[in-house]
Amino acid sequence: MSEQFEPKITAFVCNWCTYAGADLTGTSRIKYQPNVRVLRVPCTGRIDFMLIMKAFERGADGVMISGCHPNDCHYTSGNYHARRRWMVFRDLMDFMGIDTERVTFSWVSAAEGAKWGALVNEVTDKIRALGPNTEQKQLVGLGVE
């Protein structure tokens, strides 16, 4: 592998906070690395843990999950429910040996454009250092680039 490995990162973000926050990153002219593919969902409560697994199955090297801060949910409690689900899901992933380092959970509000930019950069650097998600890719038979 002569070229540097460029990770693919899938981000599931909520419509009301992080998506608007990511928009603010752009309108504020803050640059961040282009490895992230942002997918907008209505609420973090909508993010089924299977979406994370599907992202890995389709070749993502890292996944980001982001939504409104606690108490700021547009639907009052979607993020609280999501938080509980992640707390268990993350434990279970680790127990099954799936790398939890590749999944980043965060709260990014619509005003935190700078936080989103910095976070994407940090996650991209981390995943680049971790390398391709060989374990999951080999399961699918995708092979490793």
Add this chain to the structure above:
Amino acid sequence: MESLKQKAKELLEAGEIKAVLGYARGTSDTRRPHVAMSALEVDKLVADQACTTNLANLLMKHEIKHLGKLAVVASRPSTLRSLLQLTAEHQVADGAILALVPAEGGVKQLGTAQAFEEHLALVPQKKTEKDQALLDRLKAMPRAERFAFWQKEFSRCMKCYACRNSCPMCYCERCTMDCNRPQWVPVPSHAVGNQEYHLVRAMHLAGRCVECGECGRACPVGIPVHLLTFFAEDSVRAQFGQGGGASATIDNALSTFRPDDKETFIR
């Protein structure tokens, strides 16, 4: 055992129940579920250490539900825990099912969720030494080794869904596994689908598993699938202070929340 038969006959004769769901002799030393609707059938009932099936699973089946008011032989505490959890999830009405618990020198008849809870307080829930040892060994492993362990186990999985079908808490009429628009989990028993299937099963049971271990016993190729749900249950209990099968009145841990839930990983 005689007192159990006696009690069952009395209840049937008095018309209090329509049938008794219990165990009868199966092939060789095994025991199989048995529905007794008459005194003659009651005589076939057996209650001993070999009765391992969690009968609560059958209570959710249409053909059993249609029989009318039932008494279930609960020689295993997990049957009572299942009933409590099913009551909490509004699948069984409180008081709709009688439990006959074989006890020393007789049989205990329990009719309400409160009675189940009181009885369960006397028999503490504990994992078997073998399960606990494997759980501890897995937790102590480096992550990559644990991944290899489960992949090796799952490689034997042929997606027969015996673990799902034997589970008293997997009563959904339409399971995610049967859903093909979208097809969440690939149907063939391939590494990806196997991993996803077992993850889905464990997540859907987190906070609801009554730790009867029926899934692990049902597995024809001996994958310790029950450890996944046991682990999820431990995680829920440690983080939210509640678990499956403890009470007929509390909400499932993952369908409720507390604003001050503490985690360490959200940025």
